[in-house]
Amino acid sequence: MKSSPRLFIVFALFLSTTLWSCKGCFQSKFEKDPEPITENFTVDVPVSTFNIPINYQIKNFEAWINSKITGKFLETTINPLQNEKDEAILIFNKTNLIKITVAGNELVCSFPLQVIATLTKSRFGKMMTAQVEPLKTEVLIQLRTPVRLDDNWDIITKFRITSVQWIREPVLQIGPVKQNLKRKLNKWLEENETQLTKMLDKEMKQSVSLEPAISKIWYDLQKPMIIHRKQPMAWMKFTCNSIEGKIVLQPDAISCYTSVQAKMSMMTDTANLQQPTKLPPFKQLITESPTSDFYLYAFASFDEINEEVNKLFKGKKISAKGYTVSIKNIRAYASEAGLSVEVKTGKDIKGKMIASGKLEFETATQTMVIRNFEYSVSSNNTMVNAGDEFLHDMIRDTIASKLILNLDSLILTLPPLVEKAIAKGKSGKIIDISFDNLYVKDCDITMGKDLVHFKIHAVADADLNLKKLKTGKKLNIKTSSVKKE
Numbered sequence: 001m002k003s004s005p006r007l008f009i010v011f012a013l014f015l016s017t018t019l020w021s022c023k024g025c026f027q028s029k030f031e032k033d034p035e036p037i038t039e040n041f042t043v044d045v046p047v048s049t050f051n052i053p054i055n056y057q058i059k060n061f062e063a064w065i066n067s068k069i070t071g072k073f074l075e076t077t078i079n080p081l082q083n084e085k086d087e088a089i090l091i092f093n094k095t096n097l098i099k100i101t102v103a104g105n106e107l108v109c110s111f112p113l114q115v116i117a118t119l120t121k122s123r124f125g126k127m128m129t130a131q132v133e134p135l136k137t138e139v140l141i142q143l144r145t146p147v148r149l150d151d152n153w154d155i156i157t158k159f160r161i162t163s164v165q166w167i168r169e170p171v172l173q174i175g176p177v178k179q180n181l182k183r184k185l186n187k188w189l190e191e192n193e194t195q196l197t198k199m200l201d202k203e204m205k206q207s208v209s210l211e212p213a214i215s216k217i218w219y220d221l222q223k224p225m226i227i228h229r230k231q232p233m234a235w236m237k238f239t240c241n242s243i244e245g246k247i248v249l250q251p252d253a254i255s256c257y258t259s260v261q262a263k264m265s266m267m268t269d270t271a272n273l274q275q276p277t278k279l280p281p282f283k284q285l286i287t288e289s290p291t292s293d294f295y296l297y298a299f300a301s302f303d304e305i306n307e308e309v310n311k312l313f314k315g316k317k318i319s320a321k322g323y324t325v326s327i328k329n330i331r332a333y334a335s336e337a338g339l340s341v342e343v344k345t346g347k348d349i350k351g352k353m354i355a356s357g358k359l360e361f362e363t364a365t366q367t368m369v370i371r372n373f374e375y376s377v378s379s380n381n382t383m384v385n386a387g388d389e390f391l392h393d394m395i396r397d398t399i400a401s402k403l404i405l406n407l408d409s410l411i412l413t414l415p416p417l418v419e420k421a422i423a424k425g426k427s428g429k430i431i432d433i434s435f436d437n438l439y440v441k442d443c444d445i446t447m448g449k450d451l452v453h454f455k456i457h458a459v460a461d462a463d464l465n466l467k468k469l470k471t472g473k474k475l476n477i478k479t480s481s482v483k484k485e
Contacts, residue, residue, distance in 0.1 A: 035336050054464045056208075058254070062099065066098050069094050075090070087121040088118055092113045095112065102250065107254075117134060135181070141163070143161055145159040149282045153211040170182050223276075242260070292462050299452060309330045337356035338356055341355050361445065433464040438458060
């Protein structure tokens with residue numbers, strides 16, 4: 001889909017299709033030609049609401065945390081027996097994948113760890129130390145945390161240990177003495193819980209932030225997007241006014257429902273652009289929605305419309321009902337009767353024919369139609385009745401056969417401009433955004449002397465997925481030693 005619609009062509013195409021849609025609804029002739037509109041108008045576009053859920057898939061979060069925690073995860077020194085002269089190095093190794101699930105409004109992280117305790121000092125001397133086999137066992141530690149955002153749009157967690165499940169009892173044998181370390185290690189985990197979980201919370205805050213994705217949406221919406229390349233050139237630009245967000249945990253994703261309030265404006269010069277408004281701090285969204293409700297503006301110039309139409313038909317000869325005419329000129333203009341099309345002809349039927357009607361948008365078919373179509377025929381040819389029939393046939397069989405309007409050409413070109421602006425560039429490797437289920441609720445059409453204005457009110461479902469996070473350094477925790485009880 002092209003990034004800039006040729007609205008003058010689209011509108012020219014539209015003339016034939018709308019007139020074609022009114023075949024059989026000719027009602028009466030104007031007693032005089034419709035008077036042209038002599039004023040120009042400006043169009044005010046309401047504030048748009050872009051609701052964009054930002055999703056970070058749980059499976060990607062799992063992959064990230066497993067890349068952060070590999071091999072030796074935690075190391076400390078303990079006193080395995082009831083004597084400070086006995087010391088052992090306790091190492092927790094991650095040997096299997098960490099699993100992450102969602103339970104209600106919390107993330108649940110299951111850490112499968114291998115535990116190795118190696119005696120390094122003994123009150124019985126170095127010979128005893130060398131003879132003691134290292135303790136090897138496995139433990140499954142479960143942590144839970146709620147998820148929220150801080151003012152900087154960083155994800156904030158507050159992990160806590162909720163269960164410790166020993167796959168095999170942690171028994172260390174020193175000579176004839178077997179020492180079960182379960183109680184001692186559970187107490188150590190309990191006493192060091194804050195130190196352990198704060199390390200994870202700190203790493204989350206440093207590495208997991210929605211600010212890059214939020215900033216991209218906020219600033220890219222405020223970049224000018226060209227929508228009319230011929231004179232008068234025009235750019236579309238949004239000014240963002242406010243933004244709110246709400247974290248919702250889904251079974252397969254961490255989602256932030258984001259709502260941006262922005263107003264579209266049209267500009268004809270980008271030399272003196274205002275600086276975009278800065279991204280505000282996070283503010284809690286009350287009611288989330290995946291659907292965006294936005295207003296866009298487009299226009300078509302009568303000069304360009306008529307230029308394109310005459311390129312196609314000026315000088316063409318058309319035969320119908322035994323008559324042949326040549327088209328001298330076609331002129332579309334805004335009149336008191338609505339949209340008027342004046343066709344000047346020569347040869348068998350010389351004169352001009354003017355058709356007028358009301359331009360409307362039909363939501364049921366998502367197309368434009370012309371209502372209450374009426375026409376007048378002014379000709380110096382005596383067979384004016386043949387002109388009546390010819391006008392009908394010419395519009396239906398000739399112009400309509402060559403000019404086909406699809407509303408998509410006019411309206412559906414604009415929303416992808418927003419999508420392309422947000423998803424383009426290097427950031428597209430990190431985020432993926434799409435607009436789906438586009439539906440035009442209405443299109444307000446205003447015609448002035450020079451322009452036809454289209455104020456488009458549309459809805460669409462937007463979706464943004466974070467593809468990856470920066471891994472950074474591996475997480476390796478060293479703690480203080482565990483003293484004897």
